[in-house]
Structures are given as structure tokens and as C-alpha cells.
Amino acid sequence: MRTIDSIIFDLGRVLVNWYPYQYMVQVFGEEIANVLHESIFSVKEAALLDRGEMSEDEIWQIRLKRYPEYAPYIEHMKDKILDLLTPIEENVNLIPELKRKGYKLYVLSNFSKQAFDAIYSKYGFFTYFDGLVISSHHHTVKPEKKIYEVLIQEHGVAPETSVFIDDREENIATAQKLGFHVIHLEQPSLLKQKLEVMNIL
């Protein structure tokens, strides 16, 4: 195995907390949370956000129109949702050290334009990265090969000397097919340990 020189991070549940269902259970109770989670927020339009083919405003309007009886809950989530995206501090704190060690750092993540803009302007850790590949900027989402190829072709990342980190199995599978080393991060708290095992940290 050649030495690892680049590390590629997913955002949600790797570097950034993203647990809207758990939040809704806390605030609205389980019954309402289930309706919101399974019917209202799981519509196919949500995928179009990550593809950059629909805006956050458009999708909230569609939800409010389709489920007027849930309007107060939908309005609450509309106002609150971007605040639920917060850094996973213990993992974000590893970034400066990885940079100091000389690794090239990248983000490869499915994110709507508005949500990404919100966290990008709010949190400073993005300045450590050498490249940011965000699905809505490229009209392709993981696990499609095409978005990984943006990283390879536009950023010159070589899969065989790179580690790709993601919480979702299907995203890991595509990365493996393309020849990346991978870390399937099922628990955010395991990141440091997994990097140490691979001798990266």
C-alpha cells in the first residue's frame, strides 16, 4: 500500500451533527415526529435539494401546501432546521492536526446550496480544506460515481493514496469500487481511533 496523502470527509454525521428526527421527537413527541419524518420530510423533492435542482424555499412551500394541517410543525422546522447543523467538535478538532501532518483535506458531501452556505459562513473549519465538493454545486449526489469523479478529475485526488470517510454504507461502496481506502464511520465518536488504527493520526 502506498502512503496515504489525502483524506476525504463526508459532512453529515462525520463532521457535522444532523439529527432532525431526534430533535422532532424531543420537541413534538414521537407521534408527530414520525409523521413529519416519514411523510412530510421524506418526499422525493428532498433529493432534489441535494442535487441543486430545488431551493429550500421551494421545498418548504410544497410541504406547507401539501400538509396544511401540520403547518405549525412545518413552520417550526423551517425556522429551526439550519441551527441543527452544528460541528461534531471532537472530530472537527482533529482537522488542524491532520493539516499540520501534511495531509491534503477534502469534503465530499450531499448538501443543499442554502444549508451548505449557512454552515460554511458560520464555522471556520472549512478553511483547512484543499477542496470542497458539494452535491448541489455539481448536480450529482453520492453514491453516484459522477460526484467522486469531480474530486478525482477537478481536484487531482488519487484514490489509491486517499482515505474516504462516510457514515453511509452505499457511499462507502462506490468509493471502494473506485479504489479509495475507506473508513465506514458508524459512530462519529470512533473517528480518532479509526484514523489511529490506519496510522494516519
Ligand SMILES: [Mg+2]
Ligand atoms: Mg453523512
